[in-house]
Amino acid sequence: MYRRILSSIINFLNSIGATTIISAEMTEAVGRDIISYLTSGEFVLRKIKRRDGKVFRTIEVLKYRGDDAYLGEHYFTITPRGIVVYPIIPVFRPKKYERELFSTGNAELDRMLGGGILKGSKVYIAGKTGVGKTSLCLQILKENDENGKLGILYTFDESKDVILRKYKDVFDYEPRKLIVREVGDVNLGEFYNMVINDLKLNPEIVAVDPLNALDEMAISTAEFLSMLSLLKRQMEALGVTFVGIYEIGQPVSEFHFTGAGMSRFADYLIVGRHVEMDGELLKAIAVVKNRFGDHERTIRILDIEKGKGLLIGEPLKEHSGLMSGIIQKISQ
Ligand SMILES: Nc1ncnc2c1ncn2[C@@H]1O[C@H](COP(=O)(O)OP(=O)(O)OP(=O)(O)O)[C@@H](O)[C@H]1O
Ligand SMILES: [Mg+2]
Structure with missing residues (x-):
């Protein structure tokens, strides 16, 4: 009826x-x-x-x-x-671009990565709080900025002021073109459309610090992962390099990346962890993945010094205990 x-x-x-x-x-x-x-x-x-x-x-x-x-x-x-x-829909169609290697501006980091970073790839930086993730990201963006290219950083936990102060304090640097966007309380679709609009500005690098914020923003981890996959496709299409920071919350017993099953999205994976050495708490970093070729299989100490930027030490060859986090020199 x-x-x-x-x-x-x-x-x-x-x-x-x-x-x-x-x-x-x-x-x-x-x-x-x-x-x-x-x-x-x-x-x-x-x-x-x-x-x-x-x-x-x-x-x-x-x-x-x-x-x-x-x-x-x-x-x-x-x-x-x-x-x-x-709308959460793909907007950009793939275009042709040279997949050239660019430098992070830090020779040691370049060496660890296997020569630098390939344009249009995805770089993930993972580790616990305070291990130097944001600083590593700022290093990559700084080199890009110095080369006159546009970088966009979406920051969730730190304000634009804090980021700019970090640049000043650690790198003695003032960004020229870099856009720092403090992302507030938005929905995942709003964030996606913000990125899509920004991509029209032709950035060379887009960074998200941290990706955990997108995970929290999403209805489910599945939605977060599909968002990552869509962002990845859109940036890859345009040749934009993506730098994603992931804060590992769980205790990690290995020099290992364990965040939300997302390491498959990474072309390069840099992992940092706190280590204890001669009674001192230090930061150590390693590159655990390079999808395009070889990378150094070393662990190095990362020192972040005021005005000097990132100081990356020699590979720790004669040491044991890197997995446990308590490092000792192997006695001869
Ligand atoms: N403004 C600053 N001035 C001097 N040193 C700084 C400054 N900001 C950071 N650092 C140094 O860099 C280290 C790492 O900081 P960074 O913010 O890169 O770590 P993170 O892994 O991103 O931490 P978080 O989990 O809090 O985001 C700090 O422990 C500190 O030694
Ligand atoms: Mg940080």
Whole structure:
């Protein structure tokens, strides 16, 4: 009955050339199938709860006849100026670019990486808090900046001021072109669209510090990983190098990367950890992966000194205990 009445109303509106918008509350009684059958486009609005309890609105395109619709669920907000949708869809098509190797500006780090970083690749820097992740990222962005190229850093935990102070204090450097974006309380779709807009500025490097913030921003870890994969595809398409920082929270017993199953997204993986040596707490770094070729299989001490930048020591060859974190010189 319901279906017959609805279908005659729609047929009549069609006959007079009207565009019909039907809204229905989704209940058991009003099955989706009835609406689906009669319409050429179908959107479902939902409220979804994030892991921290915060609620977001989403719009899902279930069906859209005609054009090449991009089906799927997207975030939207209702503002005093209307509805804002943040589509999470690929925008850029792959273009051709030279996959050249560029320097991090630190000869030792270049050596550890196997010569430098390939344009358009993904570099992940992982480690516990205070191990030097942000500083390593700033080093890579600094060299890029000095070469007159644009870098964009999305920072979640530190303000722009703190980042600029770090540049001044540690590197005695003032960025020229670098864009530092403090990302506040946004939804994942909003962040994605922020990046897509920024990519139109033709940056050479885009960095996210830390990626954990995106994980927390997402409804689930699966959504976070699919966001990473989409960002990766979009940056790869344009030849933009991506630097992602990941803070390892769990105790790590090995010189090992264990974050959220994301190491497969990394082309280069730099891992840092705190080590104890002669009663002193030091930072050690290693490159554990280079997808394109060989890298050094060494562990080196990283020292961050005011005004001097990153000082990377010689490979620790005659030492044991790197896995346990308590390093001792092997006695002859
Ligand atoms: N403004 C600064 N002035 C002097 N030294 C600094 C400054 N900022 C950082 N450092 C040095 O660099 C070290 C590593 O800091 P960095 O912020 O790079 O680590 P991180 O791994 O990113 O830490 P977090 O987990 O807090 O983000 C600090 O322990 C400190 O020794
Ligand atoms: Mg940091």
